[in-house]
Amino acid sequence: MKCWERKMKKYDITVLSKTFCRILEQTAFMFAEEADKNRCSLIDNSFFCSTISFKGPSEGNITLCVPEGISSEIAANILGIETGQEISGQMLEDTVKELTNILCGQFITDVEGTVPVFKFSPPVMKKLQRENWRALLNSANSTSVKIDEIPLILNLEM
Amino acid sequence: MSLNILIVDDSSIARSVITKTIKLSGVPCENFLYAENGREGLDVLRKNCVDVALLDINMPVMTGIEMADEMLSDEHLKSIPVIIISTEGSTTVMKKLQEKGVKGFIRKPFTPEKFCHIFNEVLGTENEKI
Numbered sequence: 001m002k003c004w005e006r007k008m009k010k011y012d013i014t015v016l017s018k019t020f021c022r023i024l025e026q027t028a029f030m031f032a033e034e035a036d037k038n039r040c041s042l043i044d045n046s047f048f049c050s051t052i053s054f055k056g057p058s059e060g061n062i063t064l065c066v067p068e069g070i071s072s073e074i075a076a077n078i079l080g081i082e083t084g085q086e087i088s089g090q091m092l093e094d095t096v097k098e099l100t101n102i103l104c105g106q107f108i109t110d111v112e113g114t115v116p117v118f119k120f121s122p123p124v125m126k127k128l129q130r131e132n133w134r135a136l137l138n139s140a141n142s143t144s145v146k147i148d149e150i151p152l153i154l155n156l157e158m
Numbered sequence: 159m160s161l162n163i164l165i166v167d168d169s170s171i172a173r174s175v176i177t178k179t180i181k182l183s184g185v186p187c188e189n190f191l192y193a194e195n196g197r198e199g200l201d202v203l204r205k206n207c208v209d210v211a212l213l214d215i216n217m218p219v220m221t222g223i224e225m226a227d228e229m230l231s232d233e234h235l236k237s238i239p240v241i242i243i244s245t246e247g248s249t250t251v252m253k254k255l256q257e258k259g260v261k262g263f264i265r266k267p268f269t270p271e272k273f274c275h276i277f278n279e280v281l282g283t284e285n286e287k288i
Contacts, residue, residue, distance in 0.1 A: 026267045027175075079174055094171040101169070101216070102266045105245025114249045120216050122168070 010111050011058065013143045013156050019107045020064070020099075020145060020154055027102065028077035030147055037137055037144040040151035044069050047128040048093055049136070050100040054108055056118030058158065062107065064100045065128060065136055065153035071096055074147075097123035103154075160188035161281070162207055166199035166222060167214040167243070172266075176212065176243060183270035185277045196220030200228055203235055210281060212264075215244040223255065230259045239280050243268070 014034070021032045044067035051063040066074070075087050075095040100123045108118050128136065133153070136142055142155040163180065167173050177190050191206055193199035196213070197220040203211065211229070213222035222242060229235040241262040242255060252263050262276040 023267060075171065078171060080178060091170055094169045098169045098171050102245050105247055105266065109247035114247050117248050117250050120245075122216060122218055 011060070011156060011158055012111075013141065013154070015110055016062070016103075016107055016154050016156050017143050017145050019110050020103050020152075023099065023102050023106060024074075024147070027099070028074050030074065030077055032145040032147045032152070035144040035146040035151055037142065037151075037153075040137060040144050040146075042130060042133060043067060043150055045130055047133055048096040048125065049128045050093075050096045050123045050125050052100050052104045052123050053121040054104060054118050055120075056108075057112065057116045060156060060158040062100065062104045063136075063153070063155040063157075064096060064103060065133070065155070066096050066099075067150060067152070068092070070147055070150045070152070074099070093125050097125055159209075160186045161209040161277075162189045162191065163187055164191045164193065164199060164202055164206075164208045164211045166193045166196060166211065166217070166225065168194050168217040169214075172214065172243075179268060179270050180273050180277075183273040183277070185273060196222060196225030196228070199225050200235075203229070203238065208238055210239050210241060210277075212241050212243050215242060215246050226255065226258065226260055241276060241280060 017034050024030050024032050046068045047065050048071055049063060049065040051061050053061050071092045072087050075092055078095060104120055136155060137153050139155060141157050142153050144151045144153055165173050165176050173192050180187060191202050193202050195217045213225055215222040226240050229240060239261040242260055243264045245266045247265060261280045264272050264276055
Protein backbone atom coordinates (compact mmCIF):
# COMPACT_ATOMS: atom_id res chain seq x y z
CA MET A 1 0.00 0.00 0.00
CA LYS A 2 1.39 3.39 -0.98
CA CYS A 3 1.98 6.12 1.59
CA TRP A 4 -0.92 8.31 0.44
CA GLU A 5 -3.23 5.30 0.42
CA ARG A 6 -2.34 4.53 4.04
CA LYS A 7 -2.94 8.16 4.92
CA MET A 8 -6.33 8.23 3.20
CA LYS A 9 -7.33 5.01 4.94
CA LYS A 10 -6.50 6.52 8.31
CA TYR A 11 -8.46 9.67 7.47
CA ASP A 12 -11.66 7.68 7.09
CA ILE A 13 -14.73 9.85 6.79
CA THR A 14 -16.73 7.47 9.00
CA VAL A 15 -14.32 8.40 11.82
CA LEU A 16 -15.25 12.03 11.20
CA SER A 17 -18.98 11.31 11.50
CA LYS A 18 -18.47 9.25 14.67
CA THR A 19 -16.38 12.05 16.19
CA PHE A 20 -19.08 14.58 15.31
CA CYS A 21 -21.87 12.47 16.88
CA ARG A 22 -19.82 12.18 20.09
CA ILE A 23 -19.13 15.94 20.24
CA LEU A 24 -22.76 16.85 19.61
CA GLU A 25 -23.81 14.60 22.46
CA GLN A 26 -21.19 16.08 24.81
CA THR A 27 -21.76 19.74 23.96
CA ALA A 28 -25.45 19.96 23.04
CA PHE A 29 -26.86 16.79 24.61
CA MET A 30 -28.30 15.95 21.18
CA PHE A 31 -28.11 12.63 19.41
CA ALA A 32 -27.09 12.26 15.78
CA GLU A 33 -26.68 9.10 13.75
CA GLU A 34 -24.88 8.29 10.55
CA ALA A 35 -27.21 8.58 7.57
CA ASP A 36 -27.35 7.20 4.05
CA LYS A 37 -26.56 10.32 2.05
CA ASN A 38 -28.46 8.99 -0.95
CA ARG A 39 -31.64 9.11 1.12
CA CYS A 40 -31.20 12.63 2.48
CA SER A 41 -33.92 15.12 1.57
CA LEU A 42 -33.49 18.83 1.27
CA ILE A 43 -35.34 20.27 4.26
CA ASP A 44 -34.16 23.88 4.46
CA ASN A 45 -33.40 26.80 2.16
CA SER A 46 -30.29 28.07 3.82
CA PHE A 47 -27.29 26.43 5.47
CA PHE A 48 -24.36 27.49 7.65
CA CYS A 49 -21.22 26.01 6.19
CA SER A 50 -18.02 26.31 8.23
CA THR A 51 -14.56 25.16 7.09
CA ILE A 52 -11.28 24.73 8.97
CA SER A 53 -7.92 23.86 7.41
CA PHE A 54 -5.40 21.75 9.27
CA LYS A 55 -1.70 21.53 8.54
CA GLY A 56 0.86 19.18 10.07
CA PRO A 57 2.07 15.68 9.16
CA SER A 58 -1.07 15.64 6.95
CA GLU A 59 -3.12 18.53 5.64
CA GLY A 60 -6.66 19.12 4.55
CA ASN A 61 -9.98 20.82 5.23
CA ILE A 62 -12.96 19.84 7.33
CA THR A 63 -16.36 21.32 6.55
CA LEU A 64 -19.54 21.16 8.60
CA CYS A 65 -22.80 22.17 6.93
CA VAL A 66 -25.83 22.72 9.20
CA PRO A 67 -29.35 23.71 8.08
CA GLU A 68 -30.24 27.11 9.53
CA GLY A 69 -33.39 25.74 11.18
CA ILE A 70 -31.67 23.16 13.37
CA SER A 71 -28.75 25.49 14.19
CA SER A 72 -30.93 27.46 16.61
CA GLU A 73 -31.89 24.26 18.43
CA ILE A 74 -28.22 23.25 18.69
CA ALA A 75 -27.26 26.74 19.92
CA ALA A 76 -30.07 26.74 22.50
CA ASN A 77 -28.93 23.37 23.82
CA ILE A 78 -25.27 24.39 23.99
CA LEU A 79 -26.15 27.64 25.77
CA GLY A 80 -28.69 25.93 28.02
CA ILE A 81 -31.56 28.26 27.10
CA GLU A 82 -35.15 27.57 26.13
CA THR A 83 -35.75 26.54 22.51
CA GLY A 84 -37.71 29.32 20.86
CA GLN A 85 -35.90 32.05 22.76
CA GLU A 86 -34.40 34.42 20.20
CA ILE A 87 -30.75 33.79 19.31
CA SER A 88 -28.92 36.24 17.07
CA GLY A 89 -27.70 35.22 13.62
CA GLN A 90 -24.14 35.89 14.79
CA MET A 91 -24.60 33.47 17.67
CA LEU A 92 -25.90 30.80 15.27
CA GLU A 93 -22.87 31.25 13.01
CA ASP A 94 -20.58 31.11 16.06
CA THR A 95 -22.26 27.88 17.16
CA VAL A 96 -21.49 26.15 13.87
CA LYS A 97 -17.95 27.58 13.83
CA GLU A 98 -17.31 26.41 17.38
CA LEU A 99 -18.63 22.92 16.61
CA THR A 100 -16.31 22.75 13.58
CA ASN A 101 -13.44 23.91 15.76
CA ILE A 102 -14.03 21.18 18.35
CA LEU A 103 -14.67 18.60 15.61
CA CYS A 104 -11.38 19.38 13.87
CA GLY A 105 -9.32 19.22 17.09
CA GLN A 106 -10.92 15.97 18.23
CA PHE A 107 -10.82 14.32 14.80
CA ILE A 108 -7.10 14.99 14.36
CA THR A 109 -6.27 13.40 17.70
CA ASP A 110 -8.66 10.52 16.95
CA VAL A 111 -6.69 9.67 13.80
CA GLU A 112 -3.17 10.93 14.61
CA GLY A 113 -2.91 10.59 18.40
CA THR A 114 -1.66 13.34 20.72
CA VAL A 115 2.01 13.62 19.73
CA PRO A 116 1.98 15.30 16.27
CA VAL A 117 1.62 19.08 16.12
CA PHE A 118 -1.00 20.57 13.80
CA LYS A 119 -1.89 24.14 12.95
CA PHE A 120 -5.55 25.00 12.48
CA SER A 121 -6.97 27.95 10.57
CA PRO A 122 -9.77 29.98 12.13
CA PRO A 123 -13.16 28.69 10.89
CA VAL A 124 -14.38 30.31 7.69
CA MET A 125 -18.16 30.66 7.43
CA LYS A 126 -20.23 30.84 4.26
CA LYS A 127 -23.96 30.59 3.72
CA LEU A 128 -25.01 27.86 1.33
CA GLN A 129 -28.23 27.90 -0.67
CA ARG A 130 -30.30 24.91 -1.83
CA GLU A 131 -28.51 24.48 -5.17
CA ASN A 132 -25.05 24.17 -3.56
CA TRP A 133 -26.24 21.89 -0.78
CA ARG A 134 -26.88 18.92 -3.06
CA ALA A 135 -23.48 19.36 -4.77
CA LEU A 136 -21.70 19.28 -1.40
CA LEU A 137 -23.70 16.23 -0.29
CA ASN A 138 -22.91 14.38 -3.54
CA SER A 139 -19.17 14.95 -3.23
CA ALA A 140 -17.21 11.73 -2.76
CA ASN A 141 -15.58 13.39 0.26
CA SER A 142 -18.87 14.03 2.05
CA THR A 143 -20.94 12.05 4.46
CA SER A 144 -24.12 12.81 6.33
CA VAL A 145 -25.45 12.48 9.86
CA LYS A 146 -29.05 13.05 10.92
CA ILE A 147 -30.49 14.75 13.97
CA ASP A 148 -34.01 13.35 14.05
CA GLU A 149 -34.65 13.40 10.30
CA ILE A 150 -32.59 16.51 9.57
CA PRO A 151 -29.40 15.88 7.60
CA LEU A 152 -26.10 17.64 8.32
CA ILE A 153 -23.15 17.30 5.93
CA LEU A 154 -19.56 16.58 6.91
CA ASN A 155 -16.84 16.94 4.31
CA LEU A 156 -13.19 15.96 4.50
CA GLU A 157 -10.85 17.15 1.73
CA MET A 158 -7.24 15.92 1.82
CA MET B 159 -11.74 34.71 47.83
CA SER B 160 -13.94 35.38 44.80
CA LEU B 161 -12.14 35.54 41.50
CA ASN B 162 -12.02 38.05 38.68
CA ILE B 163 -11.76 35.86 35.61
CA LEU B 164 -10.71 36.98 32.13
CA ILE B 165 -11.99 34.86 29.23
CA VAL B 166 -10.29 35.43 25.88
CA ASP B 167 -11.98 33.66 22.98
CA ASP B 168 -13.07 34.92 19.57
CA SER B 169 -16.28 32.87 19.70
CA SER B 170 -19.24 34.49 21.47
CA ILE B 171 -20.78 31.09 22.13
CA ALA B 172 -17.53 29.77 23.61
CA ARG B 173 -17.34 32.77 25.97
CA SER B 174 -20.95 32.17 27.09
CA VAL B 175 -20.48 28.43 27.58
CA ILE B 176 -17.21 28.87 29.50
CA THR B 177 -18.89 31.41 31.82
CA LYS B 178 -21.89 29.16 32.39
CA THR B 179 -19.72 26.11 33.02
CA ILE B 180 -17.50 27.93 35.54
CA LYS B 181 -20.62 29.12 37.40
CA LEU B 182 -21.88 25.52 37.49
CA SER B 183 -18.51 24.25 38.70
CA GLY B 184 -18.88 26.04 42.02
CA VAL B 185 -15.64 27.99 41.54
CA PRO B 186 -16.12 31.24 43.50
CA CYS B 187 -16.25 34.04 40.93
CA GLU B 188 -16.73 37.75 41.50
CA ASN B 189 -16.61 39.07 37.99
CA PHE B 190 -16.11 37.92 34.40
CA LEU B 191 -14.18 40.01 31.90
CA TYR B 192 -14.06 39.24 28.19
CA ALA B 193 -11.87 39.79 25.14
CA GLU B 194 -12.09 38.52 21.57
CA ASN B 195 -8.37 38.11 20.90
CA GLY B 196 -4.99 38.28 22.60
CA ARG B 197 -4.44 41.98 21.89
CA GLU B 198 -7.76 42.93 23.51
CA GLY B 199 -7.00 40.53 26.33
CA LEU B 200 -3.74 42.33 27.17
CA ASP B 201 -5.61 45.66 27.21
CA VAL B 202 -8.16 44.26 29.65
CA LEU B 203 -5.39 42.89 31.89
CA ARG B 204 -3.63 46.26 32.00
CA LYS B 205 -6.81 48.12 32.99
CA ASN B 206 -8.32 45.65 35.47
CA CYS B 207 -7.50 43.49 38.41
CA VAL B 208 -7.59 39.90 37.11
CA ASP B 209 -6.94 36.75 39.16
CA VAL B 210 -6.76 34.25 36.29
CA ALA B 211 -6.72 34.43 32.47
CA LEU B 212 -8.39 31.72 30.38
CA LEU B 213 -7.10 31.79 26.81
CA ASP B 214 -8.17 30.10 23.61
CA ILE B 215 -5.24 29.36 21.28
CA ASN B 216 -6.56 29.86 17.78
CA MET B 217 -7.74 33.48 17.49
CA PRO B 218 -7.35 36.23 14.89
CA VAL B 219 -5.17 39.34 15.52
CA MET B 220 -3.22 37.73 18.38
CA THR B 221 -3.33 34.04 19.38
CA GLY B 222 -3.55 32.80 22.94
CA ILE B 223 0.05 31.56 22.76
CA GLU B 224 1.29 35.02 21.68
CA MET B 225 -0.74 36.61 24.47
CA ALA B 226 0.67 34.18 27.05
CA ASP B 227 4.19 34.96 25.77
CA GLU B 228 3.62 38.71 26.25
CA MET B 229 2.14 38.17 29.70
CA LEU B 230 5.03 35.98 30.83
CA SER B 231 7.60 38.56 29.73
CA ASP B 232 5.76 41.48 31.38
CA GLU B 233 6.75 42.28 34.97
CA HIS B 234 3.20 43.35 35.89
CA LEU B 235 1.36 40.49 34.20
CA LYS B 236 3.57 37.45 34.66
CA SER B 237 2.14 36.59 38.07
CA ILE B 238 -1.39 36.14 36.66
CA PRO B 239 -1.99 32.40 36.14
CA VAL B 240 -2.78 31.40 32.56
CA ILE B 241 -5.05 28.49 31.72
CA ILE B 242 -5.41 27.45 28.08
CA ILE B 243 -8.88 26.39 26.92
CA SER B 244 -8.67 24.96 23.45
CA THR B 245 -9.51 22.15 21.09
CA GLU B 246 -5.74 21.51 20.95
CA GLY B 247 -5.03 17.88 21.76
CA SER B 248 -1.28 17.74 21.14
CA THR B 249 0.67 16.86 24.27
CA THR B 250 3.77 18.22 22.48
CA VAL B 251 2.19 21.71 22.33
CA MET B 252 0.95 21.46 25.94
CA LYS B 253 4.39 20.46 27.20
CA LYS B 254 6.01 23.43 25.43
CA LEU B 255 3.45 25.82 26.91
CA GLN B 256 3.92 24.36 30.37
CA GLU B 257 7.66 24.93 30.09
CA LYS B 258 6.96 28.56 29.24
CA GLY B 259 4.87 29.00 32.39
CA VAL B 260 1.27 28.19 31.43
CA LYS B 261 -0.39 26.74 34.52
CA GLY B 262 -3.19 24.56 33.17
CA PHE B 263 -5.07 23.20 30.16
CA ILE B 264 -8.71 22.44 29.54
CA ARG B 265 -9.64 20.73 26.32
CA LYS B 266 -12.93 21.45 24.56
CA PRO B 267 -15.51 20.03 25.06
CA PHE B 268 -15.32 20.47 28.84
CA THR B 269 -17.36 19.82 31.97
CA PRO B 270 -17.85 21.80 35.23
CA GLU B 271 -15.78 19.10 36.98
CA LYS B 272 -12.81 19.82 34.71
CA PHE B 273 -12.94 23.51 35.65
CA CYS B 274 -13.27 22.69 39.33
CA HIS B 275 -10.23 20.42 39.15
CA ILE B 276 -8.02 22.85 37.20
CA PHE B 277 -8.96 25.91 39.30
CA ASN B 278 -8.20 23.94 42.42
CA GLU B 279 -4.88 22.78 40.99
CA VAL B 280 -3.85 26.24 39.80
CA LEU B 281 -5.38 28.50 42.44
CA GLY B 282 -6.28 26.20 45.33
CA THR B 283 -9.93 27.22 45.23
CA GLU B 284 -11.39 24.00 46.66
CA ASN B 285 -11.75 25.32 50.19
CA GLU B 286 -13.22 28.58 48.89
CA LYS B 287 -16.36 27.02 47.43
CA ILE B 288 -19.65 28.30 48.76
